[in-house]
Amino acid sequence: MRFADESYNLRIELDTKNCTLSRAALEKMEEALAPLREPVHTFPVSDFYITVVYHSTPEDYHVRVSMVLPGRTLFTGERDSNPVSAFSRCVRKLVSKLKAYKDSLEAKPQKTKAREGTVQEVVPEAEPDADQLRNAIAERDYDAFRRATYVYEEAVRKRAGRWIERYPDFEARLGAAFTLEDLVEEVFLNAFEYFDRWPDELRLGEWLENLIDPSVKALLKDPEAELANLDAVRTYRETVQEQD
Known part of the structure; x- marks a missing residue:
């Protein structure tokens, strides 16, 4: 299902799995987009992907949203017995991410942008x-690990963005099935889980780069399981950060 809403400056694509959303639910989801109106106003028309998956066990909906902006893809996910409630929470979280991204753009010196x-x-x-x-x-503590390795995040993102050019299947599904941010998170999660395997002869940056390829393959092999794991990790991190 695809439709455009120029008032929100978004091209919206909705994908549902194992369920059909009612007209009333769709209308409420459209209303829930209202908080995005102001934050997206200064960007060109952006692609906005919504995926709603119904799980019979434990009888809930898994909602994932991603927004493709110039230079960055923002994403989040939520689970709830009510898909509209899950989507509304996703929008609120995405608004915060979008504002933070805009602030980071405004704070960058022009020379840095050029480089x-x-x-x-x-x-x-x-x-x-x-x-x-x-x-x-x-x-x-994964959240503490991500904070400690945050200085590598932008470099990993850029390297991963170039690396996926070797995988046309991954590029073709980028934005709809998963995002570049999913891949970046997968790299750091693998680094955390297998930290004891970090070779002594490699710098941490070199090892992180070596983890990009297996992370791509893991997402391609079982995207639903990997994305569910990533969403759980992100929800945990967001909960920790809200408590700080």
């Missing part, structure tokens, strides 16, 4: 905090 995309290796923006990294692994 974006030129780095060929996964090099951190600053030296990572080694103690914070070790403590995160010791305590099995």
Whole structure:
């Protein structure tokens, strides 16, 4: 199902699996988009993907949304027995992400913008905090691990964006089935889960780069399971951050 809503500056694509949404539900979902009106106003028309999957066990709806913007894809997901409620929460979370992204764009110096995309290796923006990294692994705290490795995130994103050019199947499904942000999160989650396998002879950035290819293959092999895992991790991180 595809439709455009120029008042929201969005091209919207809705995909449902194992369910059919009522007209009333669709109307309520359209109303739930209202908070996005102002944040997207300054962007060109953007692609907005909504996926609603019904699960008979535990009888709920898994809603995932992604917004493809110039230079970045924003995404989030929620589960609820009511698809409209899940979608409304997704929109609220996406509004926060969109505002944060706009703030980051406005804060970047023009020279930095001009240089974006030129780095060929996964090099951190600053030296990572080694103690914070070790403590995160010791305590099995993924949110702390992501904070400690945040200095690598932009470099991983750029390298992953180039790497997927080797996988036409992945590129063809980008935005609809999964996003570049899904791949980036998959890389860091794999790094967290298999941190004890980090080869001593490699810098952390080199190892993260080596994890991009198996992460692509994992998403292609079983996207539903991998995305469900990523959504659970993101929900956990957002809950932790809201409590801070």
